[in-house]
Amino acid sequence: MRVSKFEYNATVIECIEVTGEIKIYRVRMDDGHLSFKAGQYTMLGLLEDEPRIPEAALEEEVEQAADPMIRRAYSISSGSIQADYIEFYVSLVSNGALTPRLFTMRKGSRLFVGPKAKGLFTLDKVPEESHVLMVATGTGLAPYISMLRSRVLADFDRKIAVLHGASYSWDLGYRRELESLSASYTNFSYVPVVSRPKDDPSWGGRTGRLPPILDEDGLDELCGFPISGGKCHVFLCGNPAMIEDAEQRLLLKQFVVGKGREKGDLHMEKYW
Ligand SMILES: Cc1cc2nc3c(=O)[nH]c(=O)nc-3n(C[C@H](O)[C@H](O)[C@H](O)COP(=O)(O)OP(=O)(O)OC[C@H]3O[C@@H](n4cnc5c(N)ncnc54)[C@H](O)[C@@H]3O)c2cc1C
Ligand SMILES: NC(=O)c1ccc[n+]([C@@H]2O[C@H](COP(=O)([O-])OP(=O)(O)OC[C@H]3O[C@@H](n4cnc5c(N)ncnc54)[C@H](OP(=O)(O)O)[C@@H]3O)[C@@H](O)[C@H]2O)c1
Numbered sequence: 001m002r003v004s005k006f007e008y009n010a011t012v013i014e015c016i017e018v019t020g021e022i023k024i025y026r027v028r029m030d031d032g033h034l035s036f037k038a039g040q041y042t043m044l045g046l047l048e049d050e051p052r053i054p055e056a057a058l059e060e061e062v063e064q065a066a067d068p069m070i071r072r073a074y075s076i077s078s079g080s081i082q083a084d085y086i087e088f089y090v091s092l093v094s095n096g097a098l099t100p101r102l103f104t105m106r107k108g109s110r111l112f113v114g115p116k117a118k119g120l121f122t123l124d125k126v127p128e129e130s131h132v133l134m135v136a137t138g139t140g141l142a143p144y145i146s147m148l149r150s151r152v153l154a155d156f157d158r159k160i161a162v163l164h165g166a167s168y169s170w171d172l173g174y175r176r177e178l179e180s181l182s183a184s185y186t187n188f189s190y191v192p193v194v195s196r197p198k199d200d201p202s203w204g205g206r207t208g209r210l211p212p213i214l215d216e217d218g219l220d221e222l223c224g225f226p227i228s229g230g231k232c233h234v235f236l237c238g239n240p241a242m243i244e245d246a247e248q249r250l251l252l253k254q255f256v257v258g259k260g261r262e263k264g265d266l267h268m269e270k271y272w
Pocket of ligand 1 (some may be wrong): 088
């Protein structure tokens with residue numbers, strides 16, 4: 001079915017509130033299907049005359065756009081074998097154009113979902129036996145959740161570690177699911193890291209920002225496999241400043257960024 005640019009083509013079937021600023025949306029497409037590979041993204045859209053949440057900051061001034069639909073890219077967090085809905089993990093950008101409108105959505109709300117998934121941030125170029133370190137700030141975790149839900153852990157020769165950074169422990173979405181995976185799979189490690197522990201005194205886990213952890217002596221032990229170029233693949237996703245910092249540190253460990261047809265073992269997806 002062809003969808004006009006300005007038409008809504010999907011319905012929210014569930015909205016899970018992680019915090020006031022972070023939500024998980026489950027969405028069903030009218031035609032029932034979106035084909036995608038774990039790690040890919042699609043566009044979400046709402047018309048500009050939709051309301052914004054009242055607590056949002058003033059929107060940045062922009063010129064009147066020809067297209068009344070505000071569209072942004074969102075990684076899909078559901079597994080590629082999950083067919084009846086697709087899931088998104090979204091954080092509020094208070095002065096943003098789309099997210100203060102998205103955050104008014106409830107069960108039954110209508111929206112636009114891009115009919116095609118896009119992106120190369122997938123496991124396609126990673127050999128099946130390769131260990132994988134997945135590093136994310138905030139909602140940059142979404143593509144990894146999709147990968148983990150797409151049975152990548154079933155191959156016990158491969159080890160996977162997730163390093164997830166958030167300001168506070170309550171911002172660590174999918175924490176229970178990841179803890180449960182790490183209890184069930186000996187080849188999986190989950191390392192949540194909180195960067196503002198002063199305001200989160202009950203947090204007893206790792207603290208700080210993610211990039212310095214990549215230089216720690218105990219990193220290989222933490223992940224369960226050696227973190228050096230040629231020995232595993234590393235994925236970085238989320239805050240662009242975190243990605244740039246982490247990239248510099250990983251280049252010193254002989255990782256190579258894939259470009260065009262050239263293969264690399266360092267993969268990156270910047271969210272803004
Ligand atoms: C490939 C890709 C996948 C993405 N997947 C996700 C996802 O799964 N979940 C998700 O929440 N977001 C994701 N994003 C970011 C998303 O596309 C939007 O940029 C974000 O939701 C803000 O949209 P907005 O219209 O509210 O703000 P905008 O009006 O677009 O931006 C307002 C200002 O905020 C800055 N900004 C944009 N995003 C952020 C952010 N997250 N934190 C802080 N400042 C920001 C912009 O640079 C701009 O200055 C992804 C982006 C890309 C490129
Ligand atoms: N609780 C909240 O206030 C809250 C919750 C969710 C979302 N939001 C809003 O939503 C947007 C996205 O928030 P988010 O939490 O998903 O992502 P974020 O602001 O990028 O923060 C996620 C993690 O990335 C860290 N980080 C920030 N800059 C970094 C850098 N240069 N290098 C390495 N690490 C860095 C943060 O550390 P620091 O903590 O040290 O910054 C935090 O641990 C922002 O606009 C934010 O204001 C706010």
